[in-house]
Amino acid sequence: MSNHLKFYIDGAWVDPIAPKAIDVVDPSTEEVFTQISGGTVADVDRAVAAARAAFDGFSRTSPKERLELLEAILAEYDRRYEDIAQAVSMEMGAPLSFARSAQAWIGQAHLREIVRVMKDYRFSYMEGGMQISREAIGVVGMITPWNWPLNQITCKVGPAIAAGCTMVLKPSEIAPITGIIFSEIMHDVGVPKGVFNMVNGEGGVVGAALSSHPEVDMMSFTGSTRAGILVAKAAAETVKRVHQELGGKSPNILLPEADFPRRVTEGVANMFSNSGQSCNAPSRMLVPRDRHAEVVEIARTAAGNFTVGDPRSENSNLGPVVSKVQFDKIQNLIQSGIDEGAELVAGGPGLPDGLSKGYYVRPTVFANVTPEMRIAKEEIFGPVLSIMPYDSEEGAIAEGNNTVYGLAAYVQSEDLEKARRVANRMRAGTVYINAPSTTISAPFGGFKQSGNGREWSHWGLDDFTEIKGIVGYGEA
Incomplete structure (x- = not known):
């Protein structure tokens, strides 16, 4: 059965609270090929509550446990590789050869890279008499675009899992099917309930609700500079961290x-x-x-x-x-x-x-x-x-x-x-x-109105953590 009209919340595929269908158009034919559900503020509340409930336990898992989970996600991604390529070709019009060699590949590459990074990443170390720790920032809201859907999903979700964060993902409503397949991957590998949640819908509804939500600690957004400004304004009321990768004119x-x-x-x-x-x-x-x-x-x-x-x-x-x-x-x-x-x-x-x-x-x-x-x-x-x-x-x-x-x-x-x-x-x-x-392995992000923060590799993992110093930790 298709999960296109469902959301993924608290480890299960669930129906929207108030059904609202959104057409998904094949840009090569201008024809609707499927529908997804558009979420509401209530759906976001439900997903954020699940992520908040899961955070305490998941953030205290060991790096080894999270590494094993990422390895399982990568293995399942590999198994669904052709499904992903076919979906991205249909939803955004990428030539199938390009969908396989670039669009699906880069998602796989980000997962491989975060697995590599996790094997040597220092979450805690001593400096003088202090313990310096990098700890999960908390519940993360993620808004990803249609142009490189798997690139942006994996370079956010992978480091967030590595850091011990829990999350709510809103894929682009224009190219959402790859996000649904990725959610199926997360379900099939047994990601703990509430760690990963996905709500589809429009940016002005679901994205705005995530950005302003008092229980969301960080927003990670990729899209236009215009939309990034709206996310930052909505997030400012709760002083949450805002990571943005926006436009360019290179x-x-x-x-x-x-x-x-x-x-x-x-x-x-x-x-x-x-x-x-x-x-x-x-x-x-x-x-x-x-x-x-x-x-x-x-x-x-x-x-x-x-x-x-x-x-x-x-x-x-x-x-x-x-x-x-x-x-x-x-x-x-x-x-x-x-x-x-x-x-x-x-x-x-x-x-x-x-x-x-x-x-x-x-x-x-x-x-x-x-x-x-x-x-x-x-x-x-x-x-x-x-x-x-x-x-x-x-x-x-x-x-x-x-x-x-x-x-x-x-x-x-x-x-x-x-x-x-x-x-x-x-x-x-x-x-x-x-x-x-x-x-x-290169840092990815911009100066000026291209955004703030960095993604990819350990640069991305850094941005999903808070730095804690415990002074006197090494004193007798």
């Missing part, structure tokens, strides 16, 4: 010594990955002015490598964006680029040729983009790249940092010392030099 600086054919092609591919729906996407490609024309031609060719279409077809490598709301926003921004005078290199407004249904966006590249244009300032969250010329290294650094965001930055150069020098001046939480592979 620069990709190609220094003159870069291998342009390789790095421009990689930059286009990285931007279009996940249909451009990544908060750390390298959406602004900054290039030397005297190489601008060369870059335009390389980017034009690179954009032609992408075939937009059915995510379940082997002939396409770029799926739709997640919703009509997202599609309309992207179309508006593409049109603004044209209207404001940017040079359209590839793509443009409207559906790709041969497609009449689905939220498909033409892979779009603009050149000669200037800082005042909307496409240079606003997070588009679609397959739209802005190429921006610069006149000096100082100018590139200044323009790269000329954003309210600071999640990621990218620097390309065959002169590694120069790349390091520029990387050290970028105001971003993570800087990537020469397109390295994904490193799950």
